[in-house]
Amino acid sequence: MDTILQFLSTYGSEMVLKTWEHLYISVIAALLGIIVAVPLGIALTRFPKGAGFVMGILGVIQTFPSFAILAFFIPILGVGKIPAIIALFFYSVLPILRNTYTGVNGVKRSLLEAGRGMGMTGWERIRYVEVPLAIPVIMAGIRLSTVYLIGWATLASYIGAGGLGDYIFGGLSLYQAEFIIAGAVPVTILALLIDLLLGRIEKSVTPKGMRKIKEAA
Template identity: 70%
Template sequence: MNQTFQFLQANGGELLYKTWEHLYISLIAVVLGIMAAVPLGVALTRMKKGAGTVIGIVNVIQTLPSLAILAFFIPLLGVGKVPAIAALFFYSVLPILRNTYTGILGVNQNLLESGKGIGMTAGEQIRLVELPLAAPVIMAGIRTSSIYLIGWATLASFIGGGGLGDYIFIGLNLYQPEYIIGGAVPVTIMAIAVDYVLGLTERKVTPDGLKDLKDAS
């Protein structure tokens, strides 16, 4: 306990910076994942063939070891935050893509026919009907992806990406538990906080009727 207190005294300012650095890397990767996976998930629902193949390919990428993905980007992007974000982006895509695809397919077809009946274009149906109704499922994928990435972002330290992984690996290399605790505890707190914030966001973007059904269940 005394060692942990001394660690906080000596590294408090740097700890805050590395916490912000860790969050920055993780959230940028998640935002890029949302920008890529949500439109792709919607597009896959319009494909009669090939959707399963695309999701299967993304599944294969997801199974590749994290360090292998990080190492793959070093010759292409060098070291630092950029290759770390690129690697994390790959891992962010699958949960969001899969949930977007599943959520859009689960929209009641009668509602879509009603939209067509009142003259909605395909784009308006996606924006005003399908995405709002699929929002809880999509947000569940975003929450899962965000929590995973906050944990995986510790590996960014291996390629100079910074973040709280620096403390964890220093602690492992020097056999100093206070460094491991100093890196691991903020990661855990960050994951819980981000999940809570995204849970509030999920409720805001979910149509009221779906909220009532969810609360009733």
């Protein structure tokens, strides 16, 4: 306990800064993933033949080692937060895209026909029928992707992006357990808090009728 208190008194302010850096990198990458993957997932439901190809390409990218993706962008963008965010963005796309495609594609055709019969345009059916009904599945992909990114963001310290990974890898190189704990524990807490926050957002944006069905199930 004394060791922990001593560590916090010495590195407390620095830990706050690194936690902010870690959160910043993760959230920006996740937001970019949402901006790209959600519209693309909806678009792919209109072109099912191309969906398999796009998913396959992203699946291949997902299998690349994280260090390889980070190293790939160093000659192009140098080191720092920007290449780390772009590398994490690539990892964020597939879970969000897959869930968006699955959720929107799973909306009953009868509901879409009802919307068409009411005179809704294609955009209105997407906005008022497909996305609201698919939102629980889409949000599940966003939650999964964001939690993964918080863990993967520890690797960003290798290219000078900062974050809590500095403590983890510094502790490993110096054989000091308190640094490893100082990095690993906040990352875990961040992941849990973000998952809880996104769970509340999912609940608030889910239509009330679907929410009641989900709670009953």
